[in-house]
Amino acid sequence: MKKLILSLFVFLAFAFNAVAQERTITGTVTSQENEPIPGVSVKVAGSKTGAITNENGKYAILVGSSATTLTFSYLGMVEQAKTIGGSSTIDVVLVSDSKTLGEVIVTGYTTIKKSEFTGAASVIASDAIENRPVGSFTQLLQGRAPGLLANSGSGQPGSNATITIRGIKSISGAGAQPLYVIDGVPTSSGDFQSLNANDFETITVLKDANAASIYGSRAGTGVIVITTKQGKSGASQIGVRAQTGITAPPDFSRLNLMSTSELLAHEELVGLLTGSSNAAFSVPGWVWSRKNPANATRTEAELLVFDRKLDSVRNINTDITDLLFRTGVSQTYEVDASGGTANTRYFASLGYFGQDGIEKTSGLERYSARLNLTHVKNKFKMQWNTSLGYSISTSAVGDLYGNSTLNPFQMIYRAKPYDNPYLPDGTLNFGGGGSNLSLKTLANLIESNNATRDVLKRWKVNSGLTLSYEIIPNLILKNTSGLDASNVLNTTYINPDSYRGSVQTYNSGFAREGSTINSQFINTTALNYSHSFTDKHKIAAGAYFEAVRVYNKGMGFLLYNLNKALPWTGQGAAPLPTAGAATMPQNASSASSGYGIRSFFGSLQYTFDDKVSANVNVRRDGTSRIINPDNREIISWSAGAVWNVINHSFMKTKLS
Structure with missing residues (x-):
């Protein structure tokens, strides 16, 4: 007995000693610009123990007594190893991989070598988003660029992520999104479900005051510049892509909900x-x-x-998950062609994308096409980039009702496991008069899903024509004319010949349609000069004039008392009863708006021996959105310098 007690004591002492030697290392990972980097992989060298930095660049990792080194790795950054030693806090600054120094920064107006760019920017290559089965490429941006946070607040296929670059700028503008520019033409941040991200070549994230001085007040929350794929001279190349995947619903068993027997007890x-x-x-x-x-x-x-x-x-024991959710299937089918001669090149693509939502009433279909043409003749160059997209988004019916028993996500934890939605003959047990002894909530939810259609259809076109001519050596005159337009039709119908339709106002269904047309015309004229002297001095200057005109038009109607013979249209809707008084006709409404922006801006850059670069940008914007003539003109400017030997930079901005 004494030996047993002694052995148990030794075992407990050994176990306590082993646990006591484990400790937690914490720290923050930042970039050279002192920006937190989310998504950095932190590992204990020689083991499988690891952690990931959060959106603030912070991490915490439990290490054993034998651990000596932590490794920090992130795409586009040089991997670092840090000795653990006796410290419980290890902060790391990751530097850009030297292999990327040859990259160029696309600002939307010009291109600059990354080593000469004085602002803060990150370049995301196409392979980071290509062949990813999501409806909007914004959902793929998380962890791709330091200082960029992408949050998807909805599981609806095609929904855009909310993008925040370097934090929220103000309380009133907390929901403001970055300015998106495709091949020099600004585009709406809400239309990416209609565009094919596999056509994108590069994505450049401009983050600081330099972006504001280039694009003005529209760039207050950052700029995301997108370039699309271009053809290359040579024999024609044809590519075919087919892809399928599945999306599983959440593991609701983690909620640890009661079974029927447990709930009855x-x-x-x-x-x-x-x-x-x-x-x-x-x-x-x-x-x-x-x-x-x-x-x-x-x-x-x-x-x-x-x-x-x-x-x-x-x-x-009703399986509520199986009743309301499904394993979503996504499909992608594309064909593209590229090629051309030394003078004329082309890139063209056609694509289809379909994705089922995990909620049985949600999904997305997209049809896309793109044609990019480039023609060069002596000193003249023409480039035409055009994309066309059409998407059909079927929204989850439960989203219409929010915190309600008609919301499937709510019913996962609100429904009783002994709620059987079906009668013995297999029909739904829906209707009124339900109680805890005769539940009808699940049946009413399913009947509502079957009786409701909530569909958004979107046409999207983004097109830009750029003409340039070299007047004299190193002096180029360029003009870009562009159009970005979308037509969105949002329809919600509840079948009048259904239980859900019978409990609507006037007891006969519901119809709502809204149509919006958003269009943006832009014309940018530029005069650019660049020249190198004695292989050490390089100068680049540009003068620009830009005009933007925006038109918005919306119209819609709201109808009740629908014709049961035409359940998915407002045709034949009866006048509204008014308790014996004269009937009242049903109404519709419309609205329109528009504004213009006129801008003058210029840039000057000097580089010495590919080591030291200095840059100045000045921009003056005027807009018709501001009535007071004393405040409608805004001047923004920035100045910066970078010394590549020590990677030091500074930036200043002033708005007036």
């Missing part, structure tokens, strides 16, 4: 503890319980009936 216990009467607590586990004082005077025959009812309910 819980209901009985709550009834006993609270002394609830049948009227106040009418749930099967208590109403039909022999322990319920209200049943003390019942006969044995009546109690046996209650026992059979409880046994019947106890055998019902």
